[in-house]
Amino acid sequence: MGQTLSLELSDGLHQLLHQFDDYTHEARVLSPEDARLLQVCIDQLRAQARTLENEVSKKRWNEDAARDRLAETDNILAELQRPGSNVRLFPVAPRPFSDGRPKGGAA
Numbered sequence: 001m002g003q004t005l006s007l008e009l010s011d012g013l014h015q016l017l018h019q020f021d022d023y024t025h026e027a028r029v030l031s032p033e034d035a036r037l038l039q040v041c042i043d044q045l046r047a048q049a050r051t052l053e054n055e056v057s058k059k060r061w062n063e064d065a066a067r068d069r070l071a072e073t074d075n076i077l078a079e080l081q082r083p084g085s086n087v088r089l090f091p092v093a094p095r096p097f098s099d100g101r102p103k104g105g106a107a
Helices: 008-019 032-081
Strands: none
Touching: 008 032
16 A cells, blocks of 8 residues: 555556657658667556556455455354354463563572
8 A cells, every 4th residue: 555656657658659649640651760769668668567467466366365265264164153063163272471581590
């Protein structure tokens, strides 16, 4: 949630779109240098798109995993509550308690 929303991809696509406005009115030819610049621009936009796709994929993957864990927990709880179920909780094992102070010795 701490990340800001980036509009670089959509803004870049918008700029690229308008680079071709003059081509809609009359025939033009791209110079080799302009073609290379176009390739660089498209590759940068592709990289930004891939970054966004990866972020969305990660978010969806994590949401699906959380939903699966919750469903599994619900299934276990339902089985615990079913009459005649052989599912049992582990007994609480006594644990030694320490308040952090050293034991014994002169104070």
